Amino acid sequence: MAEAWPASRSLMLVLHDVAPETWPDYQPFVEAVDTLGGVPMTWLVVPDFHQRNLLLRSPTFCRLLDRRLAQGDELALHGYYHADNSPPPRTPGDYFMRRIYTHEGEFYGLDQQQALQRLERGLALFHQQGWPVAGFVAPAWLMSEGTRQALRRLPLRYTSTPQHLYRLPDFTAIEAPGLVWSARSAWRRGLSRVLCDWQCHRWRNAETLRLGLHPVDMRHRSSRDYWLNTLRSLLAQGREPLTKSAWLDRKASA
Template sequence: MAERHLLIVLHDVAPPGWPQYRPFVEALDQLGPLPLSWLVVPNFHHRHPLQASPLRDILEQRLARGDELILHGFHHCDDEPPPRDPRDWFMRRVYTREGEFFRLDEQRAGERLARGVELFKRLGWPLQGFVAPAWLMSAGTRRALARSGLRYTSDPRSLLLLPNFTALPAPTLVWTSRSAWRRGLSQAWCAAQLRRYQQAPVLRLALHPEDLRHPSGRAFWLATVRRLLDSGRIPLTKAAWLEHCRTQRAAA
């Protein structure tokens, strides 16, 4: 049987969310050496600079363990002018208010990306990937990413190899946790996705701090990780999985 992989991805990694992540990460560590992919926000909502936070040292320790650090926006908030049409309003006020790169033109997206890349360089952190908050990218952001020198980005369905956005299918389980009814629907939807993608070559778990504020979210994600490991899935970081795919293609 072909290998099946598991990518455990922690979104919105920033000082405000660490109290929610910490006990969950400690529980994961009890399951064995599980490489994690951390989506790091350099200055969450303009108020929480990572460089000045104790979280910086924690992430350096995780990097030394074999985890991957990925650039996840810069501020992780939408500071653009108010929505101009119904679609804009839905995407920026109903779907999310965190779509930092949804309305940026190429120049501004490139400047924001460059600031994040420079921070990683200054901290001595290797960087291969970028994920836009809420996976929302403007056309200008895509053009800026194509010339960024980064290796990959992603959307909810795929990892996208740069500069051409070549899609490698990687289905994702994700919750929306802003209300009880959303959490209930998320749990049912993810259960269906687990059945649907039982034999998929790779499966991503996209966790958010808000999920872990609630007992149902904490229990679901921990049980899901255990279930997928017990089923034989091999945990990898995003970068390691891409390297595995490259090696497989070269050997074919």
Template sequence: MNPPTLLLVLHDVAPQTWADYQPFVEAVDALGDVPITWLVVPDFHKNNQLAAHGDFRRMLDSRVARGDELALHGYFHCDDGPPAHSPRDWFMRRVYTHEGEFYSLSQTAALARLQAGIEVFRRYNWPLEGFVAPAWLMSDGTRQALRQLPLSYTSDPQHLYRLPDFCVIDAPGLVWSARSAWRRGLSKVISDQREQRWRQAPVIRLGLHPVDMRHAFSRNYWLQTLKRLMDEGRVPMTKANWLKLQPDRIGHGA
């Protein structure tokens, strides 16, 4: 039997967001050997191309060298598609989030953007196994594109999916909405309830965002939760390494 695990995942990793994450990452490093999965955006909001940020790339090189994982997290992390054509699409793309980059892409468009992201990782010699869509939103075209690529997994808030057949693996995750004080308070209540419910779960994901790091209340929550779960015996791993320990086929294709 594998020990219970936790997966620490940093979303929206880009030169623009590194200043938010740096103090937290330093605090995590001080705890010892805690592998992190970094969800890297190649050109965040079309204004942060990795090619222009050598120091940031070298920082990521050093993280890979110490055993962290880099995963592809969209390409631009912004929704630049045509206007929504239905109330549901308008809600998902303009109320729920403005960053659902892969929510409405055709198979051809998704494949081109995914291949461009894969090429960025190849250029910098970064191993790549996983893709996570911004806001976890994927069109059918994106799913079809992912079936054609040399990637091992994708995910949504509560599951990992082994590619290319989208075999589903339960991987419950905690995530906050931290843009306002009332959202942070509600996120704390919901996360505490979910953590209790998942005490016996084989794995728990901690999904952090840059905005979480800008408020002491949410930043301290994540650091204390990480410490507590480790003290309770959960072993920190990257998403890719945890997935390698799972049986070849769990659940069903999605």
């Protein structure tokens, strides 16, 4: 007997670490996606990537983001610096998360006031540019309890982790499994391909799938082609491409 699929299945194409510095990595891929037609994307925008890429100093790139919004894409806040500049870790667990797992967990160690100040700075930049913003995604998906409390105080609609979207301010969890590669080395890319193929099979009946892309993925043909081919395959299976906000709106009205 054939397996039953949900009546409506979707996908979300999400570009992480969006900044003037990373646009040359993404540009060929975005142009290839645009040729498919009708595939909106969620761009996770970093206001000052690694403290060397302030968006307001790149008016050409800001105009590009204006055009993407006009085409139906979504911009979400993705940290402020996307770099962990908190005091050095003091415990083995923190050392693992902040020095081995990632060096970019900007919101992992912030208290509520620190997180709130950084979030408000990011939202102010979006407001200054006239960009609507409904979502915040922490770099490396790492959030301290202080960050969670800060998010409850802001007019944002959602945040996310690798397998869930959360409605704010109450952090209502909604299952939304995500695929992601670790593309920094050949062995990581090989393992990522195997893992994502398995996950695609495991979640073939899922209501939605998120494709979480990073600039480093675009620097290697194997990972770049994987994402484009996976996107084409999921579209051919009848999945509807949606931004995160559009998908949440759909859920709310269901």
